[in-house]
Amino acid sequence: MKRRQKQLLKSRKFPKSAIYILSLLLFVAVWWLLSVTAFSKNGVLPTPWKTLGRFFEELGKPKLWRGVYSTLSASLISFAVAFVFGLALAVAAHFCPPLKSFLEPLITIVRSMPTLGVTLILFIFFSGRTSAIVIASLVSLPVVYQNMLAALGGMDKGLLEMARVFNVKRKDRFFSVVLPQISEYIFSALIAGFGLNIKVIVASEIVAVPRSALGSYINGAYISGDFFMMFVWVFAVIVLSFICEGIIKLVRLFCLPHKYSARRKVASFFGKIKNTLRRGKVQ
Amino acid sequence: MIVFRNVSFAYPATQVFSDLNLSLEEDRINCILGPSGCGKSTLLNMLSGDIFPQSGKIENAEKRVSYVFQSPRLVPQITVLQNLDLILKSVVKDKAERRKRIVSALELVELENSGDMYPVQLSGGMAQRVALARAFLFPSRLLLMDEPFKGLDVALKKSIIGAFLSLYGREKKTVVFVTHDPDEAVTLGDKIFMLSDKPATVLAEFSVSEKQSERKIYDAELGKIKNEIYKISENR
Numbered sequence: 001m002k003r004r005q006k007q008l009l010k011s012r013k014f015p016k017s018a019i020y021i022l023s024l025l026l027f028v029a030v031w032w033l034l035s036v037t038a039f040s041k042n043g044v045l046p047t048p049w050k051t052l053g054r055f056f057e058e059l060g061k062p063k064l065w066r067g068v069y070s071t072l073s074a075s076l077i078s079f080a081v082a083f084v085f086g087l088a089l090a091v092a093a094h095f096c097p098p099l100k101s102f103l104e105p106l107i108t109i110v111r112s113m114p115t116l117g118v119t120l121i122l123f124i125f126f127s128g129r130t131s132a133i134v135i136a137s138l139v140s141l142p143v144v145y146q147n148m149l150a151a152l153g154g155m156d157k158g159l160l161e162m163a164r165v166f167n168v169k170r171k172d173r174f175f176s177v178v179l180p181q182i183s184e185y186i187f188s189a190l191i192a193g194f195g196l197n198i199k200v201i202v203a204s205e206i207v208a209v210p211r212s213a214l215g216s217y218i219n220g221a222y223i224s225g226d227f228f229m230m231f232v233w234v235f236a237v238i239v240l241s242f243i244c245e246g247i248i249k250l251v252r253l254f255c256l257p258h259k260y261s262a263r264r265k266v267a268s269f270f271g272k273i274k275n276t277l278r279r280g281k282v283q
Numbered sequence: 284m285i286v287f288r289n290v291s292f293a294y295p296a297t298q299v300f301s302d303l304n305l306s307l308e309e310d311r312i313n314c315i316l317g318p319s320g321c322g323k324s325t326l327l328n329m330l331s332g333d334i335f336p337q338s339g340k341i342e343n344a345e346k347r348v349s350y351v352f353q354s355p356r357l358v359p360q361i362t363v364l365q366n367l368d369l370i371l372k373s374v375v376k377d378k379a380e381r382r383k384r385i386v387s388a389l390e391l392v393e394l395e396n397s398g399d400m401y402p403v404q405l406s407g408g409m410a411q412r413v414a415l416a417r418a419f420l421f422p423s424r425l426l427l428m429d430e431p432f433k434g435l436d437v438a439l440k441k442s443i444i445g446a447f448l449s450l451y452g453r454e455k456k457t458v459v460f461v462t463h464d465p466d467e468a469v470t471l472g473d474k475i476f477m478l479s480d481k482p483a484t485v486l487a488e489f490s491v492s493e494k495q496s497e498r499k500i501y502d503a504e505l506g507k508i509k510n511e512i513y514k515i516s517e518n519r
Contacts, residue, residue, distance in 0.1 A: 162356040165331055165348065166370040166421055176369050180360030256360065 046228045054232045055239075063212075067233075068240060070213040071201055074129060078136035079197045083189070085137075086144025093145075094152040103145075111142040119204040128208030132215070136200040143193040151185030180256075187252040191245060198241050214240070284309050285330070285425070285457065289339035291482075292325060299325050301482035302339065307474075312451070312458040312495070314472030316465065316512065322483040323461040327427045330459060345425040349418040349456070353430050355410035357402040363389070363413050364398040370421050388416040391453065392446045408439045412446045419450040428460040432467060444470065448495055465512045469505040471495055477515060487515055 028048050035045040046054075058064040093100035115135060122131035155178065163173045205215020214237050221230035287305040291298075299322040307313045315323050328334045329341060331348050357366045367385045375381045389395050392412040402410055411431060418426055432440045451458070462468055468475045475489040489508045491498070498505060 156356075158352065158354065158356050159358055162350070162352065163369075165333075165350045166417075167347065167373050168369055169373050172369060172372055176361060176365070177358055180358060183360070 044227050046231050051231050051235050055235050066212040067214040067217055074133050075198050075201045078133040079140055079194055081137040082140035083144050086141050087148050090145050090148030107142050110138055115200055116207055119207045123208050128210035131208045132201050132204035135204050136197050139200045140193040140197045144189045147185045147189035151182035155181050183255060190248050195241055195245055202237050286342040290336040291338045292336055298482040305485055309457050310455040311473040312460055312471050314468040314475040315461045316468045316475055317478030319463060321478050321480055324429055327429055327461060330427055347423040349421045349423045349426045351414055351418045351428040351431045353433055355414040357410055359402045362399050362401055367417055367420055370417055374422055384420055388420045391449055392416045411443050415447050415450060419454055424457055426456040426458045430462055465509050469508050470498060
């Protein structure tokens with residue numbers, strides 16, 4: 001029996017998407033159970049259906065979209081800053097080992113900074129929104145730096161030698177040999193870094209309370225004791241993170257076709273049609 | 284004819300060549316046979332212009348060379364067609380012309396239906412055939428081959444050698460084929476140079492007159508050369 005179960009688990013009878021949905025359903029079930037048992041009396045935790053209903057109601061109001069715009073734009077700006085600096089530092093560190101050693105303790109310090117404490121310090125000098133952007137950039141920077149450094153270190157030197165021997169132009173060498181190799185790490189950095197970035201932005205917004213931001217809404221609901229709305233805003237942040245991660249993964253699927261068999265099949269299928277049409281034209 | 288004249292080369296801790304003299308025949312397959320670590324790959328690196336002799340000179344060295352490496356070295360993130368197009372781009376500007384040449388090269392290695400596949404979808408033998416097609420697609424007079432059949436099973440080796448000979452039959456190049464396998468050397472080489480241990484010198488030279496496609500590994504002439512090779516190896 002156990003053997004059969006193992007075989008079933010190993011076989012492809014459980015598609016990835018089914019497991020994904022199962023995991024989400026489990027999360028909702030636990031949430032529902034807690035809301036009707038442990039937290040049912042004081043009403044701190046609303047049920048998933050109530051939260052979802054209110055969330056959909058908010059979708060029709062401009063307040064939510066203003067908050068999403070503010071939080072998302074802050075997140076994009078801070079991540080772009082972290083990405084540019086992280087990439088530049090990684091390239092410099094890759095080609096200059098002493099710089100890599102020099103940066104190591106600094107990166108460790110940045111990585112272990114207490115997010116909320118630093119936000120409060122920054123809040124003395126900057127506005128709420130700027131503080132959130134600066135702290136989120138600082139938190140994402142080590143993630144981008146480490147991933148880019150790993151990408152540059154893990155490049156296949158044999159492929160670079162091949163490109164050199166066959167006199168491949170510098171431009172083609174970068175776009176066809178170097179970039180495809182580091183793109184996997186770029187996407188890893190995007191997925192890990194951007195998810196973290198949104199969380200930090202919202203946390204900083206809760207502390208620094210800029211105008212019309214999801215974090216500020218959470219703070220406002222907490223202060224006014226409206227726990228139900230607090231949950232709705234937290235739920236909105238989760239949905240936003242989910243959508244952003246989904247978009248990045250979708251882009252990755254199309255940018256790295258060699259990694260994903262489904263995308264490969266689609267590419268091969270259209271390639272064959274293109275070839276057939278081309279042959280038809282020649283004849 | 285490419286001639287190594289009194290070539291010496293040393294890495295910081297080892298003298299690889301000391302007054303090496305060698306004449307590689309034009310438009311023929313020159314086999315460099317020698318024990319592991321004797322400097323065969325260093326010799327190829329000199330021919331590719333990667334490193335230069337510290338004394339002596341290489342006469343008539345080619346500026347543009349093709350290379351078949353031990354592993355296929357295909358960019359995994361792009362298709363077979365794109366891999367081949369990558370090395371042609373710098374020499375052939377017309378896209379349609381490049382496409383025509385690539386399709387014809389793939390047909391010669393019997394991979395005409397694999398152009399849209401990614402290297403990860405190819406078997407080891409298929410990938411090495413693409414590497415061969417790439418080497419012949421690149422317009423050069425000199426082809427360097429660094430143990431391209433190492434680690435392949437007999438049937439696969441035979442099929443890849445067949446693909447190589449059909450490409451070579453269509454377009455003659457000066458081939459420098461490095462191996463440590465006497466069977467491969469007598470099967471493919473028109474000229475076989477046997478190198479000694481470091482600092483490497485030419486221990487013996489053999490010529491095989493028979494055409495590669497007509498050679499049988501159990502031929503008397505080839506057997507004689509192989510025996511000589513083994514004898515020299517034992518006395519080394």
